[in-house]
Amino acid sequence: MMTTLIQKITIRQMILAMLALPAISLFNVVSAAEDSPLEGDVSRGAISWGQNCSRCHEMRDPKEFTDVMWRPIVAHMRLRGGLTGQQQRDILAFLQASNNPTPKKVATNLKVSDSSEPSQSGQATYNQTCIACHGADGKGALPGVPDFTKSDGRLSKSDDVLIKHITEGFQTPGSPMAMPAKGGNADLNDADIKSVLSYLRESFGQ
Amino acid sequence: MKNNIKRKVIACAIALAFPLTAMADAKYDALKQQVELLQQQLQKVQAALEQQQAQSATKQDVAELKQDVADVSAQSTEWKTSDSIVHLAGYGDVSYSDAENNEAAFNAVRFNPIIHYQYKDFLLMETELETKILADGTTDVGLEYATIDLFLNDYVALLAGKFLSPLGQFRQNGHPSWINKLTSAPVGFGHDQAAPISDIGVQLRGGFNLGNDTSYANYAVYTANGPVLEILGGEIAEINTGGRTSNDDGELVYGGRIGFLPIPMLEIGFSGATGEVAGDEEPNATRDYDVYGMDFNYKYNNIRLLSEYIKQKVGSAANSESPASASWDAFYVQASYRFMPTSWEAALRYGEYDAPNNDLDQKQWALGINYLFASNAMIKFAYNFNDGRQGTLADSDIFQTQLSYGF
Numbered sequence A: 001m002m003t004t005l006i007q008k009i010t011i012r013q014m015i016l017a018m019l020a021l022p023a024i025s026l027f028n029v030v031s032a033a034e035d036s037p038l039e040g041d042v043s044r045g046a047i048s049w050g051q052n053c054s055r056c057h058e059m060r061d062p063k064e065f066t067d068v069m070w071r072p073i074v075a076h077m078r079l080r081g082g083l084t085g086q087q088q089r090d091i092l093a094f095l096q097a098s099n100n101p102t103p104k105k106v107a108t109n110l111k112v113s114d115s116s117e118p119s120q121s122g123q124a125t126y127n128q129t130c131i132a133c134h135g136a137d138g139k140g141a142l143p144g145v146p147d148f149t150k151s152d153g154r155l156s157k158s159d160d161v162l163i164k165h166i167t168e169g170f171q172t173p174g175s176p177m178a179m180p181a182k183g184g185n186a187d188l189n190d191a192d193i194k195s196v197l198s199y200l201r202e203s204f205g206q
Numbered sequence B: 001m002k003n004n005i006k007r008k009v010i011a012c013a014i015a016l017a018f019p020l021t022a023m024a025d026a027k028y029d030a031l032k033q034q035v036e037l038l039q040q041q042l043q044k045v046q047a048a049l050e051q052q053q054a055q056s057a058t059k060q061d062v063a064e065l066k067q068d069v070a071d072v073s074a075q076s077t078e079w080k081t082s083d084s085i086v087h088l089a090g091y092g093d094v095s096y097s098d099a100e101n102n103e104a105a106f107n108a109v110r111f112n113p114i115i116h117y118q119y120k121d122f123l124l125m126e127t128e129l130e131t132k133i134l135a136d137g138t139t140d141v142g143l144e145y146a147t148i149d150l151f152l153n154d155y156v157a158l159l160a161g162k163f164l165s166p167l168g169q170f171r172q173n174g175h176p177s178w179i180n181k182l183t184s185a186p187v188g189f190g191h192d193q194a195a196p197i198s199d200i201g202v203q204l205r206g207g208f209n210l211g212n213d214t215s216y217a218n219y220a221v222y223t224a225n226g227p228v229l230e231i232l233g234g235e236i237a238e239i240n241t242g243g244r245t246s247n248d249d250g251e252l253v254y255g256g257r258i259g260f261l262p263i264p265m266l267e268i269g270f271s272g273a274t275g276e277v278a279g280d281e282e283p284n285a286t287r288d289y290d291v292y293g294m295d296f297n298y299k300y301n302n303i304r305l306l307s308e309y310i311k312q313k314v315g316s317a318a319n320s321e322s323p324a325s326a327s328w329d330a331f332y333v334q335a336s337y338r339f340m341p342t343s344w345e346a347a348l349r350y351g352e353y354d355a356p357n358n359d360l361d362q363k364q365w366a367l368g369i370n371y372l373f374a375s376n377a378m379i380k381f382a383y384n385f386n387d388g389r390q391g392t393l394a395d396s397d398i399f400q401t402q403l404s405y406g407f
Helices: A002-032 A043-057 A067-081 A085-098 A121-136 A159-168 A190-204 B002-055 B059-078 B172-173
Strands: B084-099 B104-119 B123-133 B138-149 B155-165 B198-209 B216-222 B228-232 B236-238 B253-261 B266-279 B283-302 B305-315 B326-339 B344-354 B360-374 B375-390 B397-404
Touching: A043 A067, A043 A085, A043 A121, A043 B283, A067 A085, A067 B084, A067 B104, A067 B123, A067 B138, A067 B155, A067 B172, A067 B326, A121 A190, B084 B123, B138 B198, B172 B305, B236 B305, B236 B326, B253 B283
Parallel strands: none
Antiparallel strands: B084 B104, B084 B397, B104 B123, B123 B138, B138 B155, B155 B198, B198 B216, B216 B253, B228 B236, B253 B266, B266 B283, B283 B305, B305 B326, B326 B344, B344 B360, B360 B375, B375 B397
């Protein structure tokens, strides 16, 4: 009987603790309201997308749905995955930025212009845009993402080929999804792409 | 003498006049040709100008064109900026099964459409219908869930209606056939077994950060009508957790789950619920109802590990036709591996189910091979090695194939 009573108390305490969580969450809202950006962020979204969606199911290609269709899907997944509203907006921003077709002019202008300057270091670009899928160690954080550290791997390709892949997007054979153009970050300029490629070769190249 | 001079002068003048006249004729002809050429060119220019004018847009044409562009632009953007969005999702599957001591058959066809209707960013109506063909050929339609979800802020959403049970992982997130890596639910996690399926009530759920960019927690708390016991022949036959709009015993169930994600791709969850429950024919014979659960989910590169334990327990009720307490508990451990860069993956699962009716007790090894046509479509082949009471269905090994598609 004592055991049953202890179990009962434990369960009821656990339930009460769970009921208290929304109150804690509301407190978090107040405390975090000032420094919590309201708009979705593509870079944060790429990381949240990589860290949450494949926990339960295979990664869905951003190109599967239009911007409009992603809205209710991500709202639904916020509930299923226990995401915050900020994560929802970030992931939505990433998906909506990653499902755009590559501009045709890119295909006819593959040479990197030397006139532009990188907006940030290659490492910063990698950590902001690429790390969610390619991982901090460059070995790939998701199924199908190539291992940069292999001597005969992706980095054995020429700069022209890799710049083309980064700029236009690329689907590794056998991979369930394609890397979006510019990793989904449309703000990257030619110099940023050249810079991040240099970082890849310095950090992961053989 | 003077006459001679005059004659000479006249002769000279006439002699000079003839060449000058000849020169004037030549210039005239040249000028005439030039004028004619210029006339021809002018005619061509005029013709070209007239043609160009005929093909050129007038100011009115330009204005009309601008209006057309504005109309098309408005039409193409109005849907994107509308407050309400409707979206159809869902999944379907077809299964073939060949069990020991049973006829082989295509034994399941299901179509589960999910409709999302979103108003702005704070309201989502979502519902899933399960339509399936029964053994006698009739079609069964069930409302899996239907909730109105209000996003109160970044951390709290209020759900009202019929919802999938938030206790554990498999029933709320893992059961759709395009997500489940095996052809069947783990033993004890099917309908009317150890894991609660759904309920009708209200729920608060959400997530929050644990202080850094990589650690999060999520939660769900709810109150609902709770399950009902099916009592047959003086014994508890099953516990119905499918969600009912009646609550004959008058007691609500309270419960929830909290999940911790200390690092990305790792989630550990704890579930619990408590309340009162009664038999469907004896609402006054209430008894305690408790649920405990724990779940684990980890993914590393191509490997995914899942595990879950759940237990439902009802206390005794002296005034019941079946006064004894009862419990249902089940657990499973599952691993799956994707053979990149191919589209093949393997899955292995071990599970146990312990029910009040010992004929339903079961241990199972499930071995599966899947081929993924896409991230949301696959064909699965699985062999389930079942171990139950001899002679019962729970003891019959089964080979299953399933084609599933999530959309």
